[in-house]
Amino acid sequence: MQEPITIDRSNRRLGTSPELADVCFACGTCASGCPATGLVPGWDPRKAIRAIALGLEQEVIDSKFPWVCTLCARCEYVCPMGVQLVKTLRGCRILRERDEVPGPIHKGTIMNFERGNNLGIPRDDLLFLLADLGPEMEEDEKQPCPGFYVPVDKEGANIIVTMNSKEPFAEPDDMKFWWRIFYAAKEDWTVSSTNWEGVNWGLFSGDDENWKIQVGRVLENARRLKVKTILYPE
Amino acid sequence: MAFGDHEGDKSRWIVSQCCENVAEMCDSPLNNLCCGAGGGAWAMPYTEERLAYGKHKADQITKTGAELVIAPCHNCRDQIMKGLAKEFDMGNYKETMYIWELVSESLVYEPWSEEEIKKAHAERDAQFERDGVELEELE
Incomplete structure (x- = not known):
């Protein structure tokens, strides 16, 4: 016979408020609307919530379901009881040991914390790349932008723009789309030479501390350069 | 969103x-x-x-x-x-x-006027000088 499950409510880390797991009445609307249902054998949003309500938190935390889930919130939108599924499933990511976070997102988060962007691109490399792309924009055959350059650390600009490190690293031409819009609009814009990363992997890896630090840096850049509007093309 | x-x-x-x-x-x-x-x-x-x-x-x-x-x-x-x-x-x-x-x-869109281009280039050059970006390598 299977061992009875003892529910220990006093030591719960997830679903601790009535808004979370306990109000679930197991209707399964979440699971039927979830595109990730069936992708990880044995798991769907309903089972995750039920497991948490029954005190089997660690099993959900150890499963890969919270990581295959894209946090799209379809489940939460349709839940008749208002269970906060996204917060709960992301909560499972928070409770993973950091060295067991799948893929590169934890390493990227730490790289960002230490060096200002997820891929560790040095300041001088970025500045040279941005300078190099200016003349390419000016002389573009299809849509030339004479007079274009990337304004870096421009105090008092109207808009400060974050960058996605994959672009300076691997797809630099993709930054030109936004730049051409700024050129045509004669926008007064700038980028920061440091802590310019727009990707916030702390959100995805379940690292609240670094999530907050990253957001703080974007704000700090805007304040330092006295820019009132932040454009976050993520 | x-x-x-x-x-x-x-x-x-x-x-x-x-x-x-x-x-x-x-x-x-x-x-x-x-x-x-x-x-x-x-x-x-x-x-x-x-x-x-x-x-x-x-x-x-x-x-x-x-x-x-x-x-x-x-x-x-x-x-x-x-x-x-x-x-x-x-x-x-x-x-x-x-x-x-x-x-x-x-x-x-229309390309910028000569005056706007001149002004932008002056700002760019000042920025490159401030940041130590070498212009020769670019031209």
Whole structure:
């Protein structure tokens, strides 16, 4: 016979408020609307919530379901009881040991914390790349932008723009789309030479501390350069 | 943006200003689905699950009969362009663009005046000097 499950409510880390797991009445609307249902054998949003309500938190935390889930919130939108599924499933990511976070997102988060962007691109490399792309924009055959350059650390600009490190690293031409819009609009814009990363992997890896630090840096850049509007093309 | 907040209507308006024949992915945004690469899934090692999830989106794209797919974010774009397009036959599909790429490619504008160009170059040169960026290598 299977061992009875003892529910220990006093030591719960997830679903601790009535808004979370306990109000679930197991209707399964979440699971039927979830595109990730069936992708990880044995798991769907309903089972995750039920497991948490029954005190089997660690099993959900150890499963890969919270990581295959894209946090799209379809489940939460349709839940008749208002269970906060996204917060709960992301909560499972928070409770993973950091060295067991799948893929590169934890390493990227730490790289960002230490060096200002997820891929560790040095300041001088970025500045040279941005300078190099200016003349390419000016002389573009299809849509030339004479007079274009990337304004870096421009105090008092109207808009400060974050960058996605994959672009300076691997797809630099993709930054030109936004730049051409700024050129045509004669926008007064700038980028920061440091802590310019727009990707916030702390959100995805379940690292609240670094999530907050990253957001703080974007704000700090805007304040330092006295820019009132932040454009976050993520 | 969050599911059910209808913020996507703004993106639909922008796309409709750039393209004449816009097809919806499904009957209602409340019936729509994530591309499968959200929430960090693009960077996760679970490729098989990510593509199986994205099959829903690939089917939607096929049914529209569209050649061009517009994506509102980096992860959607990579999933559709580098993930789904390689894994599934999506009918008439030819390419994926960021929504800001579509706007950029659709722009009709006048190049700046000589005076504006001169002013911008002076600002640029001052910036390069401040930051120690060598101009010779560029020219």
